[in-house]
Amino acid sequence: MKYPFACALLLSLPGVALAQGSMTEEEKEQVMKLEGAQQDAFLQFDIDNDGKISEMEAQRNQMLHQSFGDLDRDGNAHLSAEEFSEWDPMDSLRDATP
Numbered sequence: 824m825k826y827p828f829a830c831a832l833l834l835s836l837p838g839v840a841l842a843q844g845s846m847t848e849e850e851k852e853q854v855m856k857l858e859g860a861q862q863d864a865f866l867q868f869d870i871d872n873d874g875k876i877s878e879m880e881a882q883r884n885q886m887l888h889q890s891f892g893d894l895d896r897d898g899n900a901h902l903s904a905e906e907f908s909e910w911d912p913m914d915s916l917r918d919a920t921p
């Protein structure tokens with residue numbers, strides 16, 4: 824009865840199994856890259872370099888423009904880096920798909 828015991832042990836430690844099984848060094852690197860890419864994107868949208876994205880600047884990307892109102896939490900018509908970091912392009916895609 825060695826085998827069922829091993830299974831139960833694995834099931835009781837999902838966090839360990841997940842950390843070891845699903846997150847390879849390569850994947851970690853990709854997550855880092857994604858986070859870096861979002862920073863790059865912010866800089867690309869911030870044309871006048873004032874550290875925030877105006878609605879005019881957001882208009883360059885239809886998906887960002889669509890989410891602009893939601894992302895602008897304090898309603899100052901600008902997205903700070905923090906507000907921009909909440910943007911999930913996939914979210915806009917889901918909303919746009921009936």
Ligand SMILES: [Ca+2]
Binds near residue numbers: 868872
């Ligand atoms: Ca700007």
Ligand SMILES: [Ca+2]
Binds near residue numbers: 899903
């Ligand atoms: Ca804002």
